[in-house]
Amino acid sequence: MSEHSKTHSHILPLKIYLSVGVALLALTAITVGVSFIPLGGFNVVVALLIASIKALLVALFFMHLLYDKKIFMIIFAVAILFLALFITFTMFDTMRRGDIDVMQEAPIEKNAIIYKGKGSDSAAAPSMTMPD
Known part of the structure; x- marks a missing residue:
């Protein structure tokens, strides 16, 4: 008695695999080309x-997500949406990195005994304080 598998493999023509491969190479070339164009913050976007x-092409064709059960496509889409949400929140931080106050050097206490030298006026060691 032979067992019949309920899953069917999706054998795609070689033409589809080659087309997707060429598309991936073209998108890689576009990525490299765009990196030389000064777009400011939009380079990352x-x-x-x-x-x-590119990830979508790999998932749809090489992982056969396009031809599999739709629940797997939904799970993949939800995971991608959450990833996009997390990356979006992370990108908010990159816009605010320069807003940290600059620290200025100033003596801790000008007349502290630790800064008194042997018979000479030694300068006070600088410390970090917040600007006024």
Whole structure:
């Protein structure tokens, strides 16, 4: 008695695999080309967008997500949405990194005994304090 598998393998023509491979190479070339264009903060956005398209192509065709049960596609989509949400919140931090107050050097206590030298006026060692 032979067992019949309820799952069916999805054998795709070689033409599809080659087309997806060429698309991945083209997207990689576009990513490299765009990196030389000064877009400011949008360089990261463009690179992430292209990387997302490449990941989608790999998931749909090489992982056969396009031809599998739809629940797997839903799980994949929800995971990608959460990843995009986390990356978006992380990108908010990159816009605010320069807002930290600059520390200025100032003596801790000008007349502290630790700063008194042998018979000479030694300068007070600098410390870090917040500006006024």
